[in-house]
Amino acid sequence: MDNGEMSRDAAAWVENTIRDFIADSPRNTMEDGTDEAAWDDVLVGFASGADPIWQQYKEYIGAFHWTPWEVFNQHCPKETAAADELTVISWVLPQRKLVREANRRSRKYPAEQWARIRVYGEAFNVALRQHVVQRLGDAGHMAIPPMLVPNWAIVKSERFSYASSWSERHAAHAAGLGTFGLCDGLITQKGKALRAGSVIARISLDPTPRPYADHRAYCLFFANGTCGKCIDRCPARAITEAGHDKEKCRQHLGRSREYVAKTYQFEGYGCGLCQVGVPCEATIPVKSAREALERGELPPPPPPLA
Numbered sequence: 001m002d003n004g005e006m007s008r009d010a011a012a013w014v015e016n017t018i019r020d021f022i023a024d025s026p027r028n029t030m031e032d033g034t035d036e037a038a039w040d041d042v043l044v045g046f047a048s049g050a051d052p053i054w055q056q057y058k059e060y061i062g063a064f065h066w067t068p069w070e071v072f073n074q075h076c077p078k079e080t081a082a083a084d085e086l087t088v089i090s091w092v093l094p095q096r097k098l099v100r101e102a103n104r105r106s107r108k109y110p111a112e113q114w115a116r117i118r119v120y121g122e123a124f125n126v127a128l129r130q131h132v133v134q135r136l137g138d139a140g141h142m143a144i145p146p147m148l149v150p151n152w153a154i155v156k157s158e159r160f161s162y163a164s165s166w167s168e169r170h171a172a173h174a175a176g177l178g179t180f181g182l183c184d185g186l187i188t189q190k191g192k193a194l195r196a197g198s199v200i201a202r203i204s205l206d207p208t209p210r211p212y213a214d215h216r217a218y219c220l221f222f223a224n225g226t227c228g229k230c231i232d233r234c235p236a237r238a239i240t241e242a243g244h245d246k247e248k249c250r251q252h253l254g255r256s257r258e259y260v261a262k263t264y265q266f267e268g269y270g271c272g273l274c275q276v277g278v279p280c281e282a283t284i285p286v287k288s289a290r291e292a293l294e295r296g297e298l299p300p301p302p303p304p305l306a
């Protein structure tokens, strides 16, 4: 077996590990007293730890934003690795149709199903990260989940008001899974209503090609100056043609806690109104980009983030 075949086998094993956990784990639940699962589908992509995009993120987002090499070696001091020995395994969990439909009807605060996914669906996503780390470790591949390490932090940022030391959406973008929209969400082939996860592992997997030349290629507003539907969906006026005001969004999420406790009788929160009832809810709305992806076409190498 050559290196390419080994990498493809390993990639299939990783993807099956993720898919099997989604299919079989009792933790995949909305915790609403029914048999409804939180998630039923996944997109998986891989990015090399040596991809220059990680350094571009550092320069664009801030020095506090980790490269895979930095966070892996901080947390695996006995098994340090070079950047090109690492792979970022990224996944996207698209929101289920019933959850999207429920939140489409919301005008100010989240539907119960959406708030449940924000809490219990993300609890499953945490368990999924831990499971993938465990399975990789059992197979001899040290791995860490960057979102779950104790020094992961949200940091004040001049450019973005605040940002974090690792971003699941940016990892997914690096791993070929999607591009950013006007509201900051990640638009994937399954749309923008999603949660994402990742682990960094000492394993060699072929990187997933990024089928876009621009980090905003899938958003109609940036592709051809139309749409802007997420602006009207936001009850906090946190989205304008200038982009996403994270502080206004954060304050609205804070207010949603009281609503969720009072209305649905559990400790939760959420919003996501800008992720549903919009053309990018469940697909890539830019026809040319969607069709190029379906044909398996790749664009020329992307310019640096700007």
Ligand code: SF4
Pocket (backbone or CB within 6 Å): 181, 182, 183, 218, 219, 220, 221, 222, 226, 227, 228, 229, 230, 231, 278, 279, 280, 285
């Ligand atoms: S709703 Fe329209 S403008 Fe907003 S992110 Fe989606 S495609 Fe872009």
Ligand code: SF4
Pocket (backbone or CB within 6 Å): 183, 233, 234, 235, 236, 237, 238, 239, 244, 248, 249, 250, 252, 253, 271, 272, 273, 274, 275
């Ligand atoms: S999550 Fe809610 S508050 Fe935040 S930008 Fe989207 S619609 Fe607005």
